[in-house]
Amino acid sequence: MQLDHVFGALSDPTRRAIVMRLCDGEASVGELAKPFEMALPSLMKHIRILESSGLVASEKTGRVRTCSLQTEALATVEVWLAAQREIWEQRLDRLEMYVEKLKKEEKANVRKRRSK
Amino acid sequence: MQLDHVFGALSDPTRRAIVMRLCDGEASVGELAKPFEMALPSLMKHIRILESSGLVASEKTGRVRTCSLQTEALATVEVWLAAQREIWEQRLDRLEMYVEKLKKEEKANVRKRRSK
DNA sequence: GCTATAGTTAGCTTTATGGCTAACCAATCA
DNA sequence: TGATTGGTTAGCCATAAAGCTAACTATAGC
Numbered sequence: 001m002q003l004d005h006v007f008g009a010l011s012d013p014t015r016r017a018i019v020m021r022l023c024d025g026e027a028s029v030g031e032l033a034k035p036f037e038m039a040l041p042s043l044m045k046h047i048r049i050l051e052s053s054g055l056v057a058s059e060k061t062g063r064v065r066t067c068s069l070q071t072e073a074l075a076t077v078e079v080w081l082a083a084q085r086e087i088w089e090q091r092l093d094r095l096e097m098y099v100e101k102l103k104k105e106e107k108a109n110v111r112k113r114r115s116k
Numbered sequence: 117m118q119l120d121h122v123f124g125a126l127s128d129p130t131r132r133a134i135v136m137r138l139c140d141g142e143a144s145v146g147e148l149a150k151p152f153e154m155a156l157p158s159l160m161k162h163i164r165i166l167e168s169s170g171l172v173a174s175e176k177t178g179r180v181r182t183c184s185l186q187t188e189a190l191a192t193v194e195v196w197l198a199a200q201r202e203i204w205e206q207r208l209d210r211l212e213m214y215v216e217k218l219k220k221e222e223k224a225n226v227r228k229r230r231s232k
Numbered sequence: 233g234c235t236a237t238a239g240t241t242a243g244c245t246t247t248a249t250g251g252c253t254a255a256c257c258a259a260t261c262a
Numbered sequence: 263t264g265a266t267t268g269g270t271t272a273g274c275c276a277t278a279a280a281g282c283t284a285a286c287t288a289t290a291g292c
Contacts, residue, residue, distance in 0.1 A: 003126075011120060011124035012249090019200060023204045023207065038250095038251080041253085062268090063260075064268060064269080065269070071205070074200055081190055081197070084139055128279095145238075146237090158282070160239075176239085179237070179290075180289090181239070
C-alpha cells in the first residue's frame with residue numbers, strides 16, 4: 001500500500017463519498033452507484049482506483065460484487081499525517097522555548113540597563 | 117481549505133517531500149528545489165499547488181520567497197480520516213457485539229438441546 | 233552600473249484522469 | 263429457454279497534470 005495511491009484515491013469527491021458510504025457497511029456496486037448521476041462504468045473506475053489504493057476490497061459472488069472498506073489504509077495515512085504534524089509541533093515547541101529564552105534575556109537586560 | 121485540494125496536493129511524492137522538508141522549518145524556493153532533479157519552474161508549480169491547498173504559505177522579501185508549513189490543513193485531513201475510521205470502528209464494535217450475542221444464544225441452544 | 237542570483241512567465245509536450253456510449257457476459261427468474 | 267438484472271470490456275473524448283525550455287524581471291553584490 002502506497003501513500004501516493006491512497007492520497008490520490010481520496011483526492012476525488014466521488015471516491016471520498018464512496019469511502020464514507022462504505023463506513024456504514026458493505027455495499028454492492030449497484031448500491032454504491034445509486035446516489036451518483038454517473039454511468040456505471042465510470043463508477044466502476046472509481047471502485048478500481050479505490051481497490052488498487054488498498055482502501056477498498058471487493059468480492060464477487062454470483063453476479064453481484066460486494067465492496068468493503070479496508071481500514072488499515074486509512075490508518076496508514078493518519079499515521080503519516082500525525083507524524084508530520086508531530087515533527088512540526090516539536091519544532092514549534094523548540095522555537096517557543098527559544099523565544100521564551102530570548103524574552104527572559106531581554107527582561108534581564110532591561111533590569112541591567114535600569115540599574116546602570 | 118478543501119479536502120479535495122489537500123488530498124490532491126499530498127498525492128504527489130515531490131509535494132509530500134516538500135511538506136516533510138518544511139516540517140524542519142522554513143525554506144526558500146531555491147533550498148526546496150536543491151534535492152530534486154527538476155527545473156525550477158516545475159518545482160514552482162508544486163509550490164503553487166501546495167499554497168492553493170492551504171498546506172503551505174509563502175512570502176517574498178527582496179528576491180527570495182520563503183515557504184512555511186500551515187499545520188491547520190494537515191490537522192483538517194487528520195480529523196476527516198479519524199472521523200471515518202471512528203464510524204467504521206463503531207460499526208465493527210456493533211457487529212462484534214452482535215456476533216457475541218449470537219454466540220451466547222448458540223451456547224444456550226446447545227445446552228437446551230443437551231438437556232432434551 | 234554591470235553581473236550574478238532568485239524567481240517568474242509563457243508556451244510547449246506527453247501522459248493521466250474522469251467522463252461517456254455501445255456492446256457484451258453471466259447469473260437469476262418467469 | 264428467454265428476458266432481466268448486475269456488472270464488465272472496449273474504445274472514444276476533453277480536460278488537467280507534470281514536466282520541459284527559453285526568455286524575462288527584479289534584487290544584491292562588487
